[in-house]
Amino acid sequence: MRAGGLVALVLVPMVLLGGCVTGAVVIGQAAAQEQAAASRCAGTSPGVVVDVAGVPTGAVAGYSGQQLVNAAQIMNAGAAMGLSVRDQTIGVMTAMGESTLRVLDHGDVVGPDSRGLFQQRDNGAWGTYADRMDPYRSATSFFRVLAGVDGRDDMAPTRVANRVQRNADPDHYTRWWQPAVAVVDALTAAGTLNPAAARPGSSVTPADLPAAPAGAGSAGGMSGAAGIGGGHGGASTSRAGCDNAAGSVVPVGQGGWTLPADGPFTSPYGMRLHPIRGIWRLHGGIDLAPDCGAPVRAAASGVVARSGPTGDSFGTLIVLDHGQGVSTYYAHMFTRDLLVAVGQQVTAGQQIGRVGTAGGSTGCHLHFEVRTGGDRTDPAPFLAARGVDLPPLT
């Protein structure tokens, strides 16, 4: 029985690897890494149990020794609760931003009673002094609250952490996301444990091997590997809900302007019979209708003046201010697909979102407007004058 158990334990990883490596070979290393990043962002990778005794000997993103052991304890507390790699990474990020991954026996100015990795206060919510000073138990307390945060996979990691910590600056943890990703990846690569205890697929050891397919709608994981390998319009691996980083940049012509999305060009500017209301109205912009999720790009360089839900038929809106009274409007993306924040500088051609169908819309498309001095103007001649031609109207 004992021996049988042992053999089974050895066999399980082989079976798991056998089942997934084939796919990884097909989709290629770069695609696999992109997919792993995407599934982390989407929160679809089941958590991994790492070897607390086998952390890397050197430094990872400036963290070493006991700090990495503490990170491993945090990861394992998350995995034990069935949380995702994304959730585990949020836990590590939070402890970096609170304590530099050290079990502190002191607090700070605002919370002199704060203790431990997560600087949990002595207010009854986080257990005893011993609980708060114990890496695994304090992490468990953290994750218990995190697990109740609805819609957290669509929120930026720092905002999820803020829901748990209730700290004064909701963006405080942003700068520790990338270091946390590096530490989680390094600990995962150094060795995972106990495959049978974790969820199916969670014990796949190599860091570059996605344990689960990317977000819903991807081509059936490993069995659809060819589809994944083919790429799809350079979809960014970052998403608003993950790190709020903007995506790739496409080349821009000499005029400094570019198409805000690929075609087809489905509706021009001008008076039209409104498709829902059945009345003649000005269509104040143009519609470009590539597939759902296709990149929305900054038509020119500028600063993000608005980015968020509107409460009207735009659904959501990004406004870019290009100076000299010129602004561009991008509507109908889902909130989770807004990749830029107010105040951020963007360059022409930079991805700022993904095409969606939020608000008054019956199918995925980008509604794009150009305003000069506040007045709507037909984007087609405006863009043409800057060397950008729309595809033929379909």
Added chain:
Amino acid sequence: MILAAGLVLAVTAAACSSPTTADGGSSAAELPAVSDGPATRTIPPDAGGVAGPDEPIDPTAEPSPTWDADARAAALEHATATMTAFARPAAQTPAEQWWAGLAPLLTVSGQQAYAAVDPAEVPPQAVTGQAVLVDDTSAWLARVQVPTDVGDYTLLLVRADPDDPAADLSAGLWATETITPPVALSQPAGR
């Protein structure tokens, strides 16, 4: 044992092939499938090739914002009001009262961002000086520094949107997007 291995294989295959396994389902189930995967239209486009009805029906666009003395004065006033509400001493202010004072001064996304903040975690207790406009590069945005008892906070203000029914225009021309602490206050406790 062979049976056990076979079972594991089956489970593994399921985990590898189905994009909807495990815990990815919650958000994906609520929203149409906009994803990183090969994109699919969740709703077919209109027959005429018109992808959808669009913009707010009112064709008279709001004027493009410009800087003038009134806008500058309003930005400083709004930033000071925001910081005063944010820094109300938690000991004397119930959390609901603190939020009722702050929320109307924020943008919609600002309200989403700050809704979880515990006023007891807010370091400043008072505004201690005059607000200063530190960035007016875009007429849509204002960065304003407000001195407090724990250092200078930087607030990012956005022009209030007259088209947005959720916006509280009684709060003035501006709405607050972010309230950023001085660098000294944004370090981990261990440092």
